Amino acid sequence: MNHKDVEKKNKGDTRSEGREYLLEIQDLHTYFHTPEGTVKALNGVDLVLKRGHTLSIVGESGCGKTVLAMTILRLIPQPPGRIERGRILFEGTDLLSLDDEGIRAIRGNKISMIFQEPMTSLNPVFTIGSQIEEVIALHQPEAASTRKQARETAVEMLDMVGIPFAEKRIDDYPHQLSGGMCQRVMIAMALACKPSLMIADEPTTALDVTTQAQILSLMADLKEETGTSIILVTHDLGVVAQSCEEVAVMYTGNVVEYAGVEDIFALPLHPYTKGLMRSVPTIDARQKGESLHAIPGNVPMLKDMPGGCTFHNRCEEVMEICRKEFPPVFVLHSGHCVRCWRYAN
Numbered sequence: 001m002n003h004k005d006v007e008k009k010n011k012g013d014t015r016s017e018g019r020e021y022l023l024e025i026q027d028l029h030t031y032f033h034t035p036e037g038t039v040k041a042l043n044g045v046d047l048v049l050k051r052g053h054t055l056s057i058v059g060e061s062g063c064g065k066t067v068l069a070m071t072i073l074r075l076i077p078q079p080p081g082r083i084e085r086g087r088i089l090f091e092g093t094d095l096l097s098l099d100d101e102g103i104r105a106i107r108g109n110k111i112s113m114i115f116q117e118p119m120t121s122l123n124p125v126f127t128i129g130s131q132i133e134e135v136i137a138l139h140q141p142e143a144a145s146t147r148k149q150a151r152e153t154a155v156e157m158l159d160m161v162g163i164p165f166a167e168k169r170i171d172d173y174p175h176q177l178s179g180g181m182c183q184r185v186m187i188a189m190a191l192a193c194k195p196s197l198m199i200a201d202e203p204t205t206a207l208d209v210t211t212q213a214q215i216l217s218l219m220a221d222l223k224e225e226t227g228t229s230i231i232l233v234t235h236d237l238g239v240v241a242q243s244c245e246e247v248a249v250m251y252t253g254n255v256v257e258y259a260g261v262e263d264i265f266a267l268p269l270h271p272y273t274k275g276l277m278r279s280v281p282t283i284d285a286r287q288k289g290e291s292l293h294a295i296p297g298n299v300p301m302l303k304d305m306p307g308g309c310t311f312h313n314r315c316e317e318v319m320e321i322c323r324k325e326f327p328p329v330f331v332l333h334s335g336h337c338v339r340c341w342r343y344a345n
């Protein structure tokens with residue numbers, strides 16, 4: 001290790017002192033270099049996640065939520081993708097500094113991921129039992145010293161995620177289960193690794209509302225029991241309201257607002273967040289005869305982004321400076337962060 005590396009390491013150690021944060025993302029940039037141009041999918045993301053907390057990431061389709069999740073796990077297809085710069089400090093280690101073997105040891109062990117489409121994430125030709133047993137054998141060898149013991153542990157995990165008749169269902173193939181049941185199996189597999197961080201990318205989007213509520217409450221219970229921190233990617237503000245401590249709102253590859261969940265619902269600051277909040281239908285508004293609010297315009301194509309603030313041509317509160325200069329992050333009372341010139345002081 002040369003002098004520079006030592007310096008870097010020490011810096012990393014100081015930052016993680018006290019270890020309030022499990023994950024700290026700084027100035028993260030991920031681009032896709034396509035024949036049509038460079039897509040700046042992440043363009044300077046800053047985020048923190050506290051231990052044992054759930055952080056929701058919200059924003060319209062295409063704003064970079066999945067790319068952020070994939071960048072944390074270093075699963076970006078390269079090429080055309082490239083993690084250009086930034087730091088992802090996880091338990092004090094910069095994930096971007098690890099070699100392939102290092103990141104493989106983190107993936108599925110310390111950080112696990114649940115995807116939107118459970119059916120496509122499970123292997124259709126193996127029973128769910130054999131798939132869970134494989135994960136247990138890999139990550140908790142002490143709980144799978146014999147076939148029988150591995151099976152018993154798998155049944156316990158299925159039981160824990162609320163699959164009825166687990167001893168019977170363990171021999172089912174994925175197509176024999178409903179979408180909600182498959183998502184429960186995915187959660188059981190993600191937890192079998194005993195991760196300190198679980199990233200769930202729109203885990204309930206493909207499910208009906210009742211099943212969605214059950215899966216969210218299951219994730220909340222498991223978080224209480226295991227202390228796992230969660231990053232919950234969603235485009236649904238209803239899901240946000242009921243399931244997290246902190247919220248990050250993304251727009252065109254940036255976090256434009258970051259705050260505690262109560263703060264952001266009580267006092268959204270960024271005009272984009274305000275727009276998102278007002279585009280949720282409420283009975284109250286309907287009774288008053290108000291029409292549903294839509295944010296004007298469309299998300300700009302990431303490969304030809306407007307200058308200045310990327311939201312300025314849709315913004316109802318636009319000022320002269322917004323057309324010219326990209327806003328920095330302003331930190332307000334109680335840690336509420338917002339990337340908007342309105343809050344410059």
Ligand SMILES: Nc1ncnc2c1ncn2[C@@H]1O[C@H](COP(=O)(O)OP(=O)(O)O)[C@@H](O)[C@H]1O
Binds near residue numbers: 032034066068080302
């Ligand atoms: N493999 C890829 N090649 C080129 N562009 C990509 C690729 N994957 C994602 N992108 C682009 O990155 C941006 C963010 O996508 P994504 O993170 O999937 O959005 P979402 O917030 O809906 O999850 C989009 O503009 C998308 O087109």
Ligand SMILES: [Mg+2]
Binds near residue numbers: 065066067
């Ligand atoms: Mg996505």
